[in-house]
Amino acid sequence: MYNSIQDTLIIGKKVIYLPSCHSTNDIAAEIVHAGLFTEGTVVITDHQLSGRGQRGTSWFANPGQNLTFSIVLTPAFLPIQNQFLISQTVALGIKAYLEKYISGVQIKWPNDILVGGKKICGILIENAIQGSKLNTSIVGIGLNINQMNFENDLATSLFIETGGELSLGDEFAALMRCLDAAYLQLRGGNRFTEIRRAYMGSLYGYAQEVKFSYKDRVYTGTVTGVDELGQLSVRLSNGEELTDLGIKEISWIRS
């Protein structure tokens, strides 16, 4: 069902399909551990039994209706202080893919993908560092394609947004091409500023008032920046500035 992609340079040239598995990120980590991979290898499943999300959450997706996979990257060219560029690059690659179908795609810091304020895709990146370099980066992606119903109404899928069922195999190939193009830009090494700028321009809450909780209080504010380490800055509606925020420090409140 999922074929290796012939016309990409790195991502998706080797595809390992498992009808079901616990977590594709965990399988990818096992493959890395065993040294049995080339850069860009993808592990994909139709039925993930214990999908993992950010901040220790679980990721659920109806079997056979969505894209659930992990990519193994070896970004040794990136100093570890620049590792957030992987997140930014992957989010921009997914955004470019979605924009073939829909407009209004936003990235919710650090790397959720929203359409019309609803989450269509989650990304879990797990980096292994050796010395001052990134050894491997496992990029786990859960993208809602044909699922029609979700437990809460803060989630959506391409089916809901476009009104039509899509071929998972074809969409996987199209997504691989967008991710490969985005990753090649990063590997080129001279587009970091452009990548960061494109990310900022797509960010939920940038030049737009949003609600979030911080230290058990609810605030309204706008995002003012994301630094090289991926830490967020926001300006509260009272003019106060919060800087150097990490992923565990704030939670977005979408209604």
Ligand code: BTN
């Ligand atoms: C999040 O939004 O919290 C991140 C969700 C990431 C889910 C994907 S599905 C494929 C890969 N395998 C996992 O166990 N998690 C990621």
